[in-house]
Amino acid sequence: MENKKAYIITGPTSGIGYETALELAKRGTVILVGRSKEKLQQVERTIKQAGHNAVSVVCDVSDMKSVKQAAKQIIELGLPIVGLLNNAGIMPQKATKSTQGWDMTFATNHLGSFMLTELLAPHLPDGANVVNIASAIEDPERKPAKIMGMKGGRYISAEASTRGEWKAGGAKMAGIDAYATSKQCVLASTMAFARENTRLHFNAVEPGITRGTNLGGANAIVSFIFGHLMAIIPPFSKYSSTPKKSANVITKVLTDISGKTGIYFDEKGEPMLGSELSRDIKFQDRVVSETRALLSKYN
Numbered sequence: 001m002e003n004k005k006a007y008i009i010t011g012p013t014s015g016i017g018y019e020t021a022l023e024l025a026k027r028g029t030v031i032l033v034g035r036s037k038e039k040l041q042q043v044e045r046t047i048k049q050a051g052h053n054a055v056s057v058v059c060d061v062s063d064m065k066s067v068k069q070a071a072k073q074i075i076e077l078g079l080p081i082v083g084l085l086n087n088a089g090i091m092p093q094k095a096t097k098s099t100q101g102w103d104m105t106f107a108t109n110h111l112g113s114f115m116l117t118e119l120l121a122p123h124l125p126d127g128a129n130v131v132n133i134a135s136a137i138e139d140p141e142r143k144p145a146k147i148m149g150m151k152g153g154r155y156i157s158a159e160a161s162t163r164g165e166w167k168a169g170g171a172k173m174a175g176i177d178a179y180a181t182s183k184q185c186v187l188a189s190t191m192a193f194a195r196e197n198t199r200l201h202f203n204a205v206e207p208g209i210t211r212g213t214n215l216g217g218a219n220a221i222v223s224f225i226f227g228h229l230m231a232i233i234p235p236f237s238k239y240s241s242t243p244k245k246s247a248n249v250i251t252k253v254l255t256d257i258s259g260k261t262g263i264y265f266d267e268k269g270e271p272m273l274g275s276e277l278s279r280d281i282k283f284q285d286r287v288v289s290e291t292r293a294l295l296s297k298y299n
């Protein structure tokens with residue numbers, strides 16, 4: 001059974017992605033896509049030591065040239081791919097630029113996963129699953145995010161996002177508008193793809209407030225808030241998760257064969273609603289067409 005299926009996962013070298021890669025390896029060959037060759041080799045070794053199969057593809061998902069090369073390499077592997085999981089993501093406080101000179105958070109979280117999906121989709125068999133990891137921070141009405149002063153996605157346009165420009169009136173916490181906007185685009189694109197492409201299945205997962213990952217970097221205060229406080233203090237505790245629990249939910253969605261598409265799952269694997277804007281079909285289509293226009297010269 002193991003050799004008959006293959007799953008691609010981006011960002012398998014820490015947190016939720018690492019645990020999901022180990023889970024997926026029990027079900028097929030895992031194509032590990034990450035920016036550090038050394039870290040990938042370590043995950044590959046762990047999977048192989050457990051008697052499973054894995055292959056590594058080095059890719060910086062924030063760099064569109066690297067994404068293009070990785071997609072080519074993945075196709076050339078000739079493996080029976082039945083699932084693509086776009087998990088790699090960042091939430092830095094400080095804004096930096098990607099290789100193309102774009103906002104690093106937007107390039108990593110939205111543009112990289114969008115481009116990888118577009119390049120691989122024609123090569124995936126009928127019924128294959130594409131799962132994108134979103135975040136409830138995109139929703140300005142989401143209770144835990146609202147309490148923390150987050151204002152949801154602040155999309156002006158794809159071009160403006162690459163320049164790190166967000167709609168006025170955003171969060172006071174550094175980096176949050178970029179993160180929320182990028183994840184709103186991830187969610188909106190997932191829903192647009194599900195409508196556009198009925199040959200494949202596209203779903204999104206909000207993994208919950210997941211402690212013990214590297215998201216947010218090495219900031220001790222952020223780690224403490226996400227690692228300990230949120231797991232016990234309501235209403236945050238209601239949405240609390242661990243990388244292992246998130247991995248189980250994500251694996252279930254990625255390996256599902258019932259044909260579900262266009263669904264946004266919460267940290268318990270139940271369908272949830274995204275922000276009002278992310279559910280607006282016109283907004284979804286606008287995000288997709290503007291992103292396509294932006295990426296057209298890299299295809």
Ligand SMILES: NC(=O)c1ccc[n+]([C@@H]2O[C@H](COP(=O)([O-])OP(=O)(O)OC[C@H]3O[C@@H](n4cnc5c(N)ncnc54)[C@H](OP(=O)(O)O)[C@@H]3O)[C@@H](O)[C@H]2O)c1
Nearest residue numbers: 011013014015016035060061062088089209210213214215
């Ligand atoms: N933790 C939460 O509470 C939470 C909540 C909602 C959504 N999420 C989402 O869940 C996903 C996983 O996050 P996590 O919490 O597990 O964080 P994490 O531990 O920091 O893992 C992020 C993964 O993405 C990889 N990555 C980052 N930038 C990359 C790039 N340019 N190219 C290739 N790979 C890159 C990292 O690789 P390196 O090991 O090389 O750094 C790592 O493997 C993200 O999309 C995140 O936004 C997390």
